[in-house]
Amino acid sequence: MADFGEILRAIGDFGLFQKLLLVGLCFPATLLSMHFYTILFTHTGSSYHCNTDWILKISPNLSTEEQLNLTLPRDQAGSFKRCEMFTPVDWDIDSIREHEINQTTHCLDGWVYDTSVYTSSIVSDFDLVCDKGNFVVVAQTTFMASILLGSFIFGPLAESFGRKRAVQISIVLMAVFTVGTALSPNFYAYQAALFFVGVSYGGYRINSIVLATEWIGLAQRTYPSALCQLFSAIGQCLLAGIAYFFRDWRTAQLIIASPLAPVIIYIWLVPESARWLLDRGKTEEAEKVILMVAAVNRRKIPDNILEKVVNNKKGNRGTIRDLFTSPLLRKYLFTVLFSWFSAKFAYYCITLNVGGFGMDIFLTQLIFGLTEIPIQMLGVWLMEVLGRRITAILALTLGGFFSLLILAVPQDNAIAITGFATTGRVSMGLAGTVFNVYVQELFPTSIRQTTNGLGIMATRVSGIVSPIINTLAVYHRAIPILIYSSLCIASGALCFLLPETRSEELPDSTEDLEKNR
Template sequence: MADFGEILEAIGDFGVFQKLLLFALCFPNLILPFQLASLVFNHADTNHHCNTDWILQVGPNLTREEQLNLTLPRLEDGSFDPCQMFVPVDWSLAAIREYGLNETSTCIHGWVHNDTIYEATIVTDFDLVCENVNVFRGGQTVFFAGVLVGAILFGPFAESFGRKRATQIPMVLMLIFTVVSGLSPNIYIYLVSQFITGVALGGFRINSIILATEWIGVAQRSYAACLSQVLAALGQVMFLAVVYFIRNWRIDQFIMAGPLAFVVIYIWFLPESARWLLDRGRATDAKKLIQKAAAINKHPVPQALLEEVLKEKIVEKGGVKILFASRVLRKYFFTLTFAWGAINLAYYSLSLNVGKFGPDIFLNQLIFGLSEIPVHFLCMWSLEAVGRKPSLMVALILGGSLCLLTLAVPLSDAIVSGVLATCGRFLMNAAGSICNVYFQELFPTSVRQTATGLGSTASRAASMLSPVVNMLEMYHYSIPTVLISSLAIASGIMAFLLPETRHTELPNSTEEAEGKRKPKMTRVASSEDIKGTKL
């Protein structure tokens, strides 16, 4: 029986149709990093202290330094206490100078933010300092929790309602709540909007890659995951330029909304996955899309082959039950999920320590963004030249080993340890792309999105643990490094249990995914093959 891969060979498995689709689905990845990077820049803390302008009523000619010296207590290191002030008194300036103020309290009249870097952040606008600092710290957690929920919700959603809807709805939500974030009158509306934005980001990421992958042939299948990561790295650099010149978080939110609106307009014209339509028994709709793709690629589709592929078949049902009922699929799922979780734990643990590599946050972010671009081009080459399995094993084991080597470097040598940790971080980033490709190639169409969504959920949960892991350094500086390195190396060894999927057709059924009916090795159709095809 013919399969969908043969149709792609005939109509062109990486023609104009696929390239346009790939670009349309990867373009938003230039914008998505704006949401993530805003957690670093728009949430930036400031050098703040209590508002003590009350003393200017009795001493209007006081200099700034004199005002602070008279009204603020000092910490042990000699700096002003950012969260305490001397209680205001009804004395003359002379009496205050002579006797001084002793009784302290929390900031009665709010705070003054001495920010020399940013014009406005959520910290300055909502006074997220001192007793409110926990609300500020929770903002990042709320966003990542939303990403996790998005992966949970839109995985099964895509299996039931299609890949197309599962990419369109998140983009609409992201546009709406990016604007709502910028208009937020208080921190609570901001947190709600950030949560929904996170849900949208998590849903779009996993579904857009699979929609592109299911239309692309075996030779270029890894492009969807890796190209999206390349554009994400470029997006980090673009957002850095925006924040560098416009240091007001509300304006930055509206700037983000502009390209999102463009995406929302064109995304409604994207095609559904023909594989998914066939899996759902919607052969007529799948036929129309195949013919449309063939027309755009200017390759004729053999009618006999098309009818063979479109023959009615049994639709696999059961959703997540299929995934866990199969011993083989269960093994693949837990092996990949463990690897993806270890990758995210290591990547974000290292990323959150960006400040250790130098005092200039803009320069650090620029280096991180630019240096990730060649990593994913290397990843694309490795996946096709070497294969999925060895690429994943090498990235995880070598990346974990490089991180572990930082413990052998003296603490005083920050440059060497920083280079080792950064190289380890880049390899973890590449390993994440490989896991994304592997998830699509190991599981059948009926549960491909569900498996990816659940795996992404587990990886997001691991990323949320990264701040906790970094806190373990209070017991010994080596504990976080040993933990993330050991998990990465262990997951790299476990990847030996996975099969190689390079240049194999995507499995359409559980039987194919289990290897009981080996997926067909597919080659890219040559021009002679196309010319010789008869209708």
């Protein structure tokens, strides 16, 4: 295949076209992070207890405190039981006060929810409490699994039908089903809509980064992944504000969906990757796209460059089989998968525990978002100065170390715990950014999207596992922290097996890769 790096330098490897493309593809990352982090708020349950308004028919002037004392049993700690009530009786109020009610039953008339924090959530709207209390965990796990499925579906889809088409389909699905979540009449409809939101989330994320990377030159190749993470951090900050000012979950969902409208319009203007077109032997289409990019960048293309494009023939293409038959690719693949899994596993474990560090959940979420903005900017500089490998090793090792420090402070020291958790989290986020770049540079064009999809699938598996691991804290708070911290430190050491890819051309075939490495 013609040296695409040479073609890219001739038409401009980071001109106006690449900047517009980069912003256009990375902007939806702001909305993607909202879709993910919104489960922290829409799935949050408020305090609740059985509805015992039956006693008000006997004595309508009872205070709330007296009503609860007369109609709800208490647990051993002295708190009102959430899923039990005293059996209604046909007595007068004086008899109830004098003899009290001893027989209990389950909630007969629904529940009363505390609306001081959230006016509504899926917990209160769909009564996901008591015997349905595990439905919230099911919703979170299903969402994570659907992102995994989206990565699995849209990775090979992009290899067959193009990066552009996969990106467009993902955005349309996301807009439709985000609105669908807000309009869901019951939990099952909500779960179905949330499932397709997750599928589209996984599909867009992997394809947008690859499409942007394949149009950008060597010096700026870290930009797509880092800028996506930067927009994602901004989305986290905006979500904290949306969740704080709009305490109704349906309203919040519609607000999150609204910016997708202009994205649906301009996403159809995004061109296909010329690398993919050339790899597929579609030289005429590739030539048209290259001429368009040169025109936008105001570059005049040398005739010999166009001849290389026109005369390019479809050669031997790599397949997913190469990932397992080539010892070099196999080593890269399993190292990247394990390390990326470890980084995102720790990231999700800390993120999903945002309300468990002792500080206000809205403030903690804002801190999480704000701290990621400078770390992603620093990450671009570190990857260019230190290289991909050293940056990944430092991010994983430091992230694991700071996460372990959470165990070194008392549980009631909310500020210190939040500080260590935030530092560990941003380090894991930086590691994830490095692997987003690494996976583009380690593998050839013909299987780049497939390997990227496998990597993203590994991170989605970590998202599915993390809520389960977090539940082990009921036995001891140190268990989940020790698990994800140890994995990060181990994967940091494993990254010494990877080569440095800074300032190297993207490989177009397995043969090119093995020859150069």
